[in-house]
Amino acid sequence: MKDEQEDxxxxxxxxxxxxxxxxxxxxxxxxxxxxxxxxxxxxxxxxPATSWWQRLLPGIDTSxxxxxxxxxxxxxxxxxxxxxxxxxxxxxxxxxxxxxxxxGSPGSIATPDPVSPQADPAPAILxxxxxxxxxxxxxxxxxxxxxxxxxxVARTAPTGxxxxxxxxxxxxVERVSFPxxx
Amino acid sequence: xSGAAQKETSKAAGVDKPTEQERAxxxxxxxxxxxxxxxxxxxxxDELIRIYQERIYATLYNMTSNHExxxxxxxxxxxxxxxxxxxxxxxxxxxTWIYRIAVNRTINFLKKRNRRINLSLNDMxxxxxxxxxxxxxxxxxxxRRDANLTELQEKLNEAMxxxxxxxxxxxxxHDIQGMSHEEIGKIVKCNTGTVRSRLxxxxxxxxxxxxxxxx
Numbered sequence: 001m002k003d004e005q006e007d008x009x010x011x012x013x014x015x016x017x018x019x020x021x022x023x024x025x026x027x028x029x030x031x032x033x034x035x036x037x038x039x040x041x042x043x044x045x046x047x048p049a050t051s052w053w054q055r056l057l058p059g060i061d062t063s064x065x066x067x068x069x070x071x072x073x074x075x076x077x078x079x080x081x082x083x084x085x086x087x088x089x090x091x092x093x094x095x096x097x098x099x100x101x102x103x104g105s106p107g108s109i110a111t112p113d114p115v116s117p118q119a120d121p122a123p124a125i126l127x128x129x130x131x132x133x134x135x136x137x138x139x140x141x142x143x144x145x146x147x148x149x150x151x152x153v154a155r156t157a158p159t160g161x162x163x164x165x166x167x168x169x170x171x172x173v174e175r176v177s178f179p180x181x182x
Numbered sequence: 183x184s185g186a187a188q189k190e191t192s193k194a195a196g197v198d199k200p201t202e203q204e205r206a207x208x209x210x211x212x213x214x215x216x217x218x219x220x221x222x223x224x225x226x227x228d229e230l231i232r233i234y235q236e237r238i239y240a241t242l243y244n245m246t247s248n249h250e251x252x253x254x255x256x257x258x259x260x261x262x263x264x265x266x267x268x269x270x271x272x273x274x275x276x277x278t279w280i281y282r283i284a285v286n287r288t289i290n291f292l293k294k295r296n297r298r299i300n301l302s303l304n305d306m307x308x309x310x311x312x313x314x315x316x317x318x319x320x321x322x323x324x325x326r327r328d329a330n331l332t333e334l335q336e337k338l339n340e341a342m343x344x345x346x347x348x349x350x351x352x353x354x355x356h357d358i359q360g361m362s363h364e365e366i367g368k369i370v371k372c373n374t375g376t377v378r379s380r381l382x383x384x385x386x387x388x389x390x391x392x393x394x395x396x397x
Binding site (some may be wrong): 014036 | 229231232235236239243244256257260297304305306307325331334338339342356388389395
């Protein structure tokens, strides 16, 4: 009912559009049509398979958009590659730092890497706290252990390492003077 | 016009309305042919092309208003359908599926072609001279009595090309091809309400463009 009403509103237009039904291709037009389609399918099947880069090149030649797309993909791959290699590089740097030996007694310090003898031994203290906090020990126990560690390091350190004259000499501090404001 | 001639004309335009029994027979025959094509039988595909070629061509011709473009797009649609046959699961009819391929390719083509309209129209068949309603449209009732059928054909196609692709498609499928709203909804994958609304809007626009011929 609704369709009929809509059709009535556009009755003349519908009759005019019917004119297009009479626009037909010349007689015999479809006689060879299916044969042409089949021939094209067979020709495509017979064509040797091309490699992926051979299919890529015509796209670059004919379409600047394709070229831009390939550029973006290549750039993304390079950035992703750099991002992936960066953490590995930082791990390599950390390997130079001394660490607690896994076989030694608790609190013992591993021998520093002979390749980098200048490595600062101070970071070795941090894993002690971390290890004890995992074991459920109290804060005072951690401090006690840390104290023992410091005492041990101080005992075995070269003479004068923790007693630099510059720290205890107040005369150097007194000698510092700031320029007066104009 | 004789009954046979009328049948031939409507068949060429793709507007013959088959009975339910004919539809069921066509579906069964198509399903059988599709199975044979899947097994590599190109002769079966040749038969499938013959069943749908005129209807697909007519739709694409009315979408493009260009005979050569419609010819190429119809061929490409059948080739694409052959290559994609593995993805046809039979959830819709083959008829709907291949129409969808053809229509989508044509809409993409028209978007690339942009607004460059290059009409290449088919001649009208001789039956149009025997259609009194159409003859009266250009001889008696319009203010432009000097208009002949060819001029009207060109104006009609120009007006069609001024519609958006989606509106032109709905007018083509409904008012020219004679499809129902439901069939169009399946092809363009939208509900019948959307089809109706697009059809109404497209007809309004056409009526405005062709007002000289509709008074």
